[in-house]
Amino acid sequence: MPSRSDRLQPAVDQAQRRQKDALQRLADHQQKLAHAEQQLEELNRYRREYSLGDGGLTVTALLNRQQFVDRIDQAIVQQGKLVERLQRQLDGARERWLQAHARENALDTVVDRLRKQEDQREQRLEQAEVDERMQYRRGIRN
Secondary structure: OOOHHHHHHHHHHHHHHHHHHHHHHHHHHHHHHHHHHHHHHHHHHHHHHHHOOOOOOOHHHHHHHHHHHHHHHHHHHHHHHHHHHHHHHHHHHHHHHHHHHHHHHHHHHHHHHHHHHHHHHHHHHHHHHHHHHHHHHHHHHO
16 A cells, blocks of 8 residues: 555646746746847837937928837837736746745645655564564573
8 A cells, every 4th residue: 555655746746747837937928028128128229219310300301200209109118018918927927836836845845744754653663573573582582
């Protein structure tokens, strides 16, 4: 008959897989957020660079430039919203990983405690057998 710690091992294995999966999703979300933040920074940098040097343009060119700057501003707003959404997703993924990690640690602790108890029980049984043999041998000698 399998020990209690052996019967819990499938749950521990599953908790480890869930924790690893959650960690992978967390890393994926971090990568997506970093990429979106980089794009937002590039848009902001481009906006700053494009806004410089308005001198010497015709009215039509100035209007075209202003329309283009407005489109950049819209792209910045949209990218900012994307960054916010990805940050919320990252926070959720981090929370799920923390929960999976805590569950894995809890199960590991329980299994470790059960194994120690099983080892102690086994040692007590072995010691009892040794003691019994010693008493039997003493009885034969006497």
